[in-house]
Amino acid sequence: xxxxxxxxxxxxxxxxxxxxxxxxxxxxxxxxxxxxxxxxxxxxxxxxxxxxxxxxxxxxxxxxxxxxxxxxxxxxxxxxxxxxxxxxxxxxxxxxxxxxxxxxxxxxxxxxxxxxxxxxxxxxxxxxxxxxxxxxxxxxxxxxxxxxxxxxxxxxxxxxxxxxxxxxxxxxxxxxxxxxxxxxxxxxxxxxxxxxxxxxxxxxxxxxxxxxxxxxxxxxxxxxxxxxxxxxxxxxxxxxxxxxxxxxxxxxxxxxxxxxxxxxxxxxxxxxxxxxxxxxx
Amino acid sequence: xxxxxxxxxxxxxxxxxxxxxxxxxxxxxxxxxxxxxxxxxxxxxxxxxxxxxxxxxxxxxxxxxxxxxxxxxxxxxxxxxxxxxxxxxxxxxxxxxxxxxxxxxxxxxxxxxxxxxxxxxxxxxxxxxxxxxxxxxxxxxxxxxxxxxxxxxxxxxxxxxxxxxxxxxxxxxxxxxxxxxxxxxxxxxxxxxxxxxxxxxxxxxxxxxxxxxxxxxxxxxxxxxxxxxxxxxxxxxxxxxxxxxxxxxxxxxxxxxxxxxxxxxxxxxxxxxxxxxxxxx
Numbered sequence: 001x002x003x004x005x006x007x008x009x010x011x012x013x014x015x016x017x018x019x020x021x022x023x024x025x026x027x028x029x030x031x032x033x034x035x036x037x038x039x040x041x042x043x044x045x046x047x048x049x050x051x052x053x054x055x056x057x058x059x060x061x062x063x064x065x066x067x068x069x070x071x072x073x074x075x076x077x078x079x080x081x082x083x084x085x086x087x088x089x090x091x092x093x094x095x096x097x098x099x100x101x102x103x104x105x106x107x108x109x110x111x112x113x114x115x116x117x118x119x120x121x122x123x124x125x126x127x128x129x130x131x132x133x134x135x136x137x138x139x140x141x142x143x144x145x146x147x148x149x150x151x152x153x154x155x156x157x158x159x160x161x162x163x164x165x166x167x168x169x170x171x172x173x174x175x176x177x178x179x180x181x182x183x184x185x186x187x188x189x190x191x192x193x194x195x196x197x198x199x200x201x202x203x204x205x206x207x208x209x210x211x212x213x214x215x216x217x218x219x220x221x222x223x224x225x226x227x228x229x230x231x232x233x234x235x236x237x238x239x240x241x242x243x244x245x246x247x248x249x250x251x252x253x254x255x256x257x258x259x260x261x262x263x264x265x266x267x268x269x270x271x272x273x274x275x276x277x278x279x280x281x
Numbered sequence: 282x283x284x285x286x287x288x289x290x291x292x293x294x295x296x297x298x299x300x301x302x303x304x305x306x307x308x309x310x311x312x313x314x315x316x317x318x319x320x321x322x323x324x325x326x327x328x329x330x331x332x333x334x335x336x337x338x339x340x341x342x343x344x345x346x347x348x349x350x351x352x353x354x355x356x357x358x359x360x361x362x363x364x365x366x367x368x369x370x371x372x373x374x375x376x377x378x379x380x381x382x383x384x385x386x387x388x389x390x391x392x393x394x395x396x397x398x399x400x401x402x403x404x405x406x407x408x409x410x411x412x413x414x415x416x417x418x419x420x421x422x423x424x425x426x427x428x429x430x431x432x433x434x435x436x437x438x439x440x441x442x443x444x445x446x447x448x449x450x451x452x453x454x455x456x457x458x459x460x461x462x463x464x465x466x467x468x469x470x471x472x473x474x475x476x477x478x479x480x481x482x483x484x485x486x487x488x489x490x491x492x493x494x495x496x497x498x499x500x501x502x503x504x505x506x507x508x509x510x511x512x513x514x515x516x517x518x519x520x521x522x523x524x525x526x527x528x529x530x531x532x533x534x535x536x537x538x539x540x541x542x543x544x545x546x547x548x549x550x551x552x553x554x555x556x557x558x559x560x561x562x
Contacts, residue, residue: 104392111385165418
């Protein structure tokens with residue numbers, strides 16, 4: 001595996017791959033890799049000649065500088081994981097290479113916003129657009145891989161690629177879960193033992209609601225109330241939001257039909273967890 | 282020459298060119314081609330295996346709908362010119378293919394704005410960013426060609442490519458002029474006979490000021506006044522702006538040094554003309 005630290009070296013690798021007519025599967029990450037990322041890598045490996053994983057903690061998508069500073073890093077472990085899964089290039093650019101000066105332009109979203117995680121992270125997804133546009137231009141991927149746990153991020157990338165005609169294919173990959181249903185996340189290590197025991201209630205609530213919809217329930221209040229009542233069995237969980245929206249448009253639904261997302265965010269003492277289910281009605 | 286009307290057909294052509302390892306030179310235009318465009322095409326032809334010219338009047342960059350409706354069209358003549366110059370593909374997408382629905386995002390500039398033509402056309406260059414991003418993604422050009430007569434547009438494209446790491450090379454091409462110095466422009470046909478006789482004063486004024494700078498003049502007021510006094514010899518010209526800025530940054534200069542642009546816009550009864558000179562100090 002090649003570890004590349006500069007944009008110019010990365011571009012050289014891409015030019016060579018293109019000359020050799022090789023497809024590139026790209027997995028953008030902020031590092032601290034877990035089994036969710038490994039699943040993205042494995043899919044990319046299976047579906048492309050070459051796999052590039054980027055590890056870059058993008059300052060543009062953090063509204064809170066403390067949050068940026070506290071973001072966990074594990075460069076050695078990330079490198080080992082990528083090497084073990086057969087990644088061809090681990091791309092770890094520096095902030096000064098990615099943002100050598102103040103940007104002279106901004107990208108911002110007017111749709112798929114004002115709901116879910118955008119409520120509490122204003123500006124976050126604009127920063128995501130910008131860094132992905134840069135990375136897509138540097139790596140020129142045939143296919144890009146994102147986990148559906150961050151369903152709003154997938155919706156935003158879908159809009160970015162579609163609106164701007166990016167020559168790449170979005171591959172959303174299903175959420176990887178613990179045996180008890182809890183979605184894999186770097187943040188799970190911050191749960192206390194008691195919280196960890198209660199956290200699977202989140203997915204249980206979403207799954208039960210999904211079954212209700214599949215069996216014909218169309219009253220959104222009934223569905224949302226059921227999710228809330230199941231999660232409320234936890235003594236430590238504090239619900240941030242539970243929302244039922246069209247997907248990937250993320251718009252409120254007068255009547256439940258088409259593809260919908262049921263998503264929630266739940267706060268524990270030192271971890272805020274998100275999860276969702278997609279239902280085709 | 283192939284005339285392509287849909288994005289999907291254009292993408293197919295690009296994929297085939299890439300498979301054949303051919304470089305693509307791209308000349309984006311709004312049609313109504315004149316000798317300035319022909320010069321861009323000729324440069325592209327000389328420097329690439331394949332030349333693509335787009336003709337698309339981009340609604341996003343017009344702040345005045347009347348201006349958009351009045352924009353001149355000459356599809357047959359454009360087609361003949363492109364065919365005669367050896368263009369490989371003339372790409373003429375429809376508005377509904379380029380903008381099938383309201384965009385869900387915006388791109389806007391924070392630098393290189395508030396000066397020159399941005400003063401009177403707010404939002405114009407944001408629309409330029411968006412359409413070029415789309416066209417660059419559809420055509421994936423090795424090199425893109427823009428005329429230096431629209432020096433602010435060149436500066437904006439330079440910033441776009443640089444900020445977002447586009448895998449393409451910007452080729453700014455010198456302004457093509459009439460024998461008497463007047464910059465070629467589609468708008469010149471709207472000059473009256475008398476105005477046409479006076480219009481070369483614009484380039485004469487800029488050229489004389491350039492010589493003054495090259496000979497050591499550094500007093501910006503003296504330089505700007507000279508340009509004004511020469512253009513004021515015209516009875517019909519009304520000066521919109523005369524500006525002296527760094528290039529391509531387009532920032533005011535405390536002292537004249539480095540690469541500078543001296544640019545002006547002049548209004549006649551039915552035509553607003555722009556022109557500029559670049560000086561390396």
